[in-house]
Amino acid sequence: MAAVEHWIGNPVSRALLRFVACHDECGDRLSNAIDQYLGMDGEVCWKCRLAGKLVGYTLDKSSRIFGVSSEEIKKGLAEPVFKRGLMNVLNGISRYGITRPQIINAPFLVVWDFTHRCNLACRHCYQNAQAALPDELDTTEAKDLIRELAGAGVVVIAFSGGEPLMRKDFFEVAACAKDYGMYVALASNGTLITPGVARRLKEAGIDYVEVSIDGKDAASHDTMRGIDGAFERSVAGIRHCVEEGLYTCIATTVTRDNYDEVPAIHELAQELKVTRLICFNFIPTGRGVEMAEKDVTPCQREELLRFILSRNGPGRFPEVLSTAPQLARVAIQGKDPEGVPVGHFHLGAGLSGKTRMLADFIGGCGAGRLYCSIEPQGNVQPCVFMPITVGNVREEPFLAIWHNAGVLRQLRDRELLTGSCGSCENKYICGGCRARAWSYFHDLTRPDPGCIRNAAIWDEIEREASHTRAWTTPWLWASPSGAGETYLQWEGESAAVTPQSGSAPAPAAASAKTK
Ligand code: SF4
Numbered sequence: 472m473a474a475v476e477h478w479i480g481n482p483v484s485r486a487l488l489r490f491v492a493c494h495d496e497c498g499d500r501l502s503n504a505i506d507q508y509l510g511m512d513g514e515v516c517w518k519c520r521l522a523g524k525l526v527g528y529t530l531d532k533s534s535r536i537f538g539v540s541s542e543e544i545k546k547g548l549a550e551p552v553f554k555r556g557l558m559n560v561l562n563g564i565s566r567y568g569i570t571r572p573q574i575i576n577a578p579f580l581v582v583w584d585f586t587h588r589c590n591l592a593c594r595h596c597y598q599n600a601q602a603a604l605p606d607e608l609d610t611t612e613a614k615d616l617i618r619e620l621a622g623a624g625v626v627v628i629a630f631s632g633g634e635p636l637m638r639k640d641f642f643e644v645a646a647c648a649k650d651y652g653m654y655v656a657l658a659s660n661g662t663l664i665t666p667g668v669a670r671r672l673k674e675a676g677i678d679y680v681e682v683s684i685d686g687k688d689a690a691s692h693d694t695m696r697g698i699d700g701a702f703e704r705s706v707a708g709i710r711h712c713v714e715e716g717l718y719t720c721i722a723t724t725v726t727r728d729n730y731d732e733v734p735a736i737h738e739l740a741q742e743l744k745v746t747r748l749i750c751f752n753f754i755p756t757g758r759g760v761e762m763a764e765k766d767v768t769p770c771q772r773e774e775l776l777r778f779i780l781s782r783n784g785p786g787r788f789p790e791v792l793s794t795a796p797q798l799a800r801v802a803i804q805g806k807d808p809e810g811v812p813v814g815h816f817h818l819g820a821g822l823s824g825k826t827r828m829l830a831d832f833i834g835g836c837g838a839g840r841l842y843c844s845i846e847p848q849g850n851v852q853p854c855v856f857m858p859i860t861v862g863n864v865r866e867e868p869f870l871a872i873w874h875n876a877g878v879l880r881q882l883r884d885r886e887l888l889t890g891s892c893g894s895c896e897n898k899y900i901c902g903g904c905r906a907r908a909w910s911y912f913h914d915l916t917r918p919d920p921g922c923i924r925n926a927a928i929w930d931e932i933e934r935e936a937s938h939t940r941a942w943t944t945p946w947l948w949a950s951p952s953g954a955g956e957t958y959l960q961w962e963g964e965s966a967a968v969t970p971q972s973g974s975a976p977a978p979a980a981a982s983a984k985t986k
């Protein structure tokens with residue numbers, strides 16, 4: 472990493488990057504430069520050709536550092552999504568320099584809660600979804616937003632909700648994202664995915680379908696989902712997706728209720744032949760505030776993360792991941808310290824052995840740094856699980872919000888972390904889940920109480936809860952130091968807290984993502 476920092480982060484390299492990362496009469500010079508590197512013909516000026524040489528030199532040197540051949544890099548870049556991702560990183564370095572962790576020019580991933588409407592009533596729903604909001608972005612606004620996000624350099628758009636398939640214009644808007652070369656994901660409860668819908672998803676070019684399964688059987692899943700028969704329909708939806716050859720993932724929100732069922736859910740994932748199983752951290756927010764006492768203990772989470780890592784390896788399926796950023800810390804303490812899952816952005820087996828280096832660069836919580844979410848009415852948040860509104864796309868350009876919002880800038884700076892996360896040697900590859908810090912302490916800089924290293928803090932939370940008999944009481948929000956409102960004072964800016972329904976008095980960050 473030091474070599475990368477020295478080589479790309481020095482002032483001369485950054486000046487050259489700024490020369491490359493600009494627009495002129497030829498269009499996007501960086502895009503033209505990559506095309507030149509790939510040997511594509513095109514009428515471009517001498518500046519674009521020079522930029523092509525610089526980018527080629529940079530990529531060839533990078534490929535040697537990461538132990539990948541130039542041919543592999545070129546093959547990857549032929550995919551529009553990889554090209555978009557690389558442009559995003561290089562534009563980010565030209566703007567921010569090499570940072571640890573790296574800040575990029577636009578989020579890699581935007582999760583768009585496409586509608587508040589849902590046909591289930593899940594107990595842990597971060598959106599508290601039910602009926603559509605009266606002011607959701609309409610089809611024209613939705614397509615305008617897609618155009619804006621694509622222009623900003625966003626690589627992946629994930630339609631979430633509510634249940635995205637409840638909106639009649641889902642396929643029209645998703646097709647628009649595909650037309651702009653984006654990687655399109657759908658997070659669904661699966662109950663509406665009939666064979667015909669799965670075929671349409673395939674024909675529309677949807678790249679990734681994630682269906683939530685929260686129990687090993689109907690008794691467990693339907694209790695969590697609030698509707699009898701949900702399990703059967705969700706499993707059928709998964710089968711239809713797999714039959715269509717869609718990249719299909721099962722997402723499981725792990726709580727004390729289903730913790731013991733994770734091995735059985737893993738077996739179910741194998742039986743259904745999905746490509747990935749992802750275990751979502753439970754974070755008390757939305758309706759999840761009402762069941763905060765179901766959060767697993769740090770010991771349980773640690774065991775779960777070890778289980779997850781033990782189920783991965785060459786030739787094993789499905790790939791198993793977690794949204795808990797501590798997964799990277801557990802991995803480096805394990806058998807293969809170099810093969811570190813890079814947060815929510817697992818890079819796959821191809822880079823095994825090099826991911827430790829990348830984890831230092833891009834790892835850990837990505838909220839506000841690699842990723843953000845957008846609510847149905849256009850509110851931008853750092854993470855779906857963090858109900859802090861930092862702007863609205865109806866009122867401001869998306870990139871202006873991304874670059875300027877104080878909360879996002881705070882989240883990008885791990886030096887601001889306090890307590891054990893602040894002093895932790897793993898803060899660059901982990902950093903703790905900032906939504907959990909917000910949920911429990913109403914302070915983005917405090918430690919994530921779900922980590923085994925913060926077990927003493929967790930014990931204090933449990934002790935307090937047993938005294939007050941109220942897990943939903945945000946007992947630490949009124950921090951004696953006043954640190955609990957840190958983000959509000961960021962350079963004189965303020966941010967609105969999105970109201971959540973439920974008994975909690977004000978905010979509360981997110982529960983695990985649930986569809
Ligand atoms: S806040 Fe938590 S859920 Fe959100 S990106 Fe960070 S680690 Fe993931």
Ligand code: SF4
Pocket residue numbers: 796797800891892893895896897898901902903904918919922923924925
């Ligand atoms: S102390 Fe914080 S940064 Fe360190 S591993 Fe735990 S959650 Fe991650």
